[in-house]
Amino acid sequence: MWGKRADMLVHGQDPYNAEPQPRALAESLLTAVDTFYVRNHGPVPELDGDRWRLRVDGQVDQPLELTLHDLQQQFETQRAMVTLQCAGNRRAGLVEVRDIPGEDPWGRCATSNAWWTGVRLADVLARAGVRQAARHVWFEAPDVSGLADPPQTYGSSIPLAKAVTSGVLLAWAMNDEALPAVHGAPLRVVVPGYIGARSVKWLRRVSPQEDPSSSYFQSTAYRVLPAEADAASAGPGDGISLGPVALNAEILQPQDGAVVDTGPCDVRGYAHAGEGRQVARVDVSTDGGTTWVQAGLTEATDGAWRHWQARVEVSSGPGRITVRAWDSSGASQPESPVHLWNPKGYVNNSWAHVAVVGR
Numbered sequence: 001m002w003g004k005r006a007d008m009l010v011h012g013q014d015p016y017n018a019e020p021q022p023r024a025l026a027e028s029l030l031t032a033v034d035t036f037y038v039r040n041h042g043p044v045p046e047l048d049g050d051r052w053r054l055r056v057d058g059q060v061d062q063p064l065e066l067t068l069h070d071l072q073q074q075f076e077t078q079r080a081m082v083t084l085q086c087a088g089n090r091r092a093g094l095v096e097v098r099d100i101p102g103e104d105p106w107g108r109c110a111t112s113n114a115w116w117t118g119v120r121l122a123d124v125l126a127r128a129g130v131r132q133a134a135r136h137v138w139f140e141a142p143d144v145s146g147l148a149d150p151p152q153t154y155g156s157s158i159p160l161a162k163a164v165t166s167g168v169l170l171a172w173a174m175n176d177e178a179l180p181a182v183h184g185a186p187l188r189v190v191v192p193g194y195i196g197a198r199s200v201k202w203l204r205r206v207s208p209q210e211d212p213s214s215s216y217f218q219s220t221a222y223r224v225l226p227a228e229a230d231a232a233s234a235g236p237g238d239g240i241s242l243g244p245v246a247l248n249a250e251i252l253q254p255q256d257g258a259v260v261d262t263g264p265c266d267v268r269g270y271a272h273a274g275e276g277r278q279v280a281r282v283d284v285s286t287d288g289g290t291t292w293v294q295a296g297l298t299e300a301t302d303g304a305w306r307h308w309q310a311r312v313e314v315s316s317g318p319g320r321i322t323v324r325a326w327d328s329s330g331a332s333q334p335e336s337p338v339h340l341w342n343p344k345g346y347v348n349n350s351w352a353h354v355a356v357v358g359r
């Protein structure tokens with residue numbers, strides 16, 4: 001389906017939602033296009049690239065209508081490595097605490113890393129001339145989601161202050177290939193350090209406005225409600241609106257439940273800090289967090305995760321390997337998902353584990 005590898009863990013066919021296996025994500029720092037997770041809220045729209053236009057309107061001096069050719073010819077091309085991470089990444093860990101009906105139980109791989117090529121949103125906004133009153137930039141797409149109440153097209157927004165930073169791209173290529181339909185062709189937003197939900201695919205409208213987007217996906221979904229709240233009766237504005245992603249880390253190797261040789265064992269995975277911070281350290285433990293081994297990290301790059309690897313000692317019988325990361329603000333992750341549980345199951349950034357059996 002959608003050019004994805006056969007071993008994807010598919011949460012749903014329509015809308016298509018799938019994440020790679022941990023071992024597939026461990027293959028390289030860059031995620032191949034056929035391996036990159038997919039998160040859709042409705043059917044993939046069929047768009048004709050020749051007839052497609054990007055509209056820029058709202059609080060601007062000069063509304064614009066741009067073809068893909070206009071974007072490619074009139075603005076400076078940028079290429080950046082950016083990690084996307086769904087706010088529902090690792091929800092399965094919250095579901096273990098308490099059931100979360102109506103939301104997919106994403107595992108540890110609702111996140112992926114790619115090169116993106118496009119133009120700066122900032123440059124397009126500068127051409128249109130953003131007016132003083134604008135505080136947020138709305139993004140709109142044509143895919144219709146029956147998950148929203150009422151059913152509606154997908155939309156989202158980011159603060160203007162973020163939108164004008166140089167990292168935010170309008171991208172037409174992924175890992176130097178034309179953007180595939182399932183990832184938002186002909187054009188998508190890529191917002192480094194923010195939850196994936198803000199990186200709107202199949203983009204057709206960019207609109208600076210005074211307030212955040214009135215879309216269901218901004219005003220009602222992607223918000224952290226208090227544990228005791230009733231998700232079904234939550235309305236616009238309730239809960240904490242998600243933007244910047246929280247510090248997170250996962251183990252990609254060995255596989256959960258693997259039987260491994262006793263003695264030295266190579267462990268690897270990813271760590272991602274999100275907006276304005278870097279992953280500064282990753283620790284691995286085989287005794288539930290009493291003692292830790294420091295992992296080696298790949299280079300730090302703004303907007304992208306780091307992969308890490310460590311060698312730990314595995315003793316015979318059932319055991320558990322644990323990881324936690326630290327960011328450049330000195331903050332680390334919560335130990336348990338119990339106190340993170342929220343009715344829609346967003347932002348599980350508790351310590352990650354795999355079970356292993358030493359043989």
Ligand SMILES: Nc1nc2c(c(=O)[nH]1)N[C@H]1C(S)=C(S)[C@@H](COP(=O)(O)O)O[C@H]1N2
Pocket residue numbers: 036037038039040041042084085086087141142143154182183184195196197198199200201202
């Ligand atoms: N138009 C549109 N954009 C969208 C979505 C969608 O359903 N429709 N899903 C969002 C969510 S929640 C995530 S996590 C990312 C996933 O991007 P990907 O499918 O390219 O991995 O796309 C975002 N952009």
Ligand SMILES: [Mo]
Pocket residue numbers: 039085086087088195196197
């Ligand atoms: Mo997402």
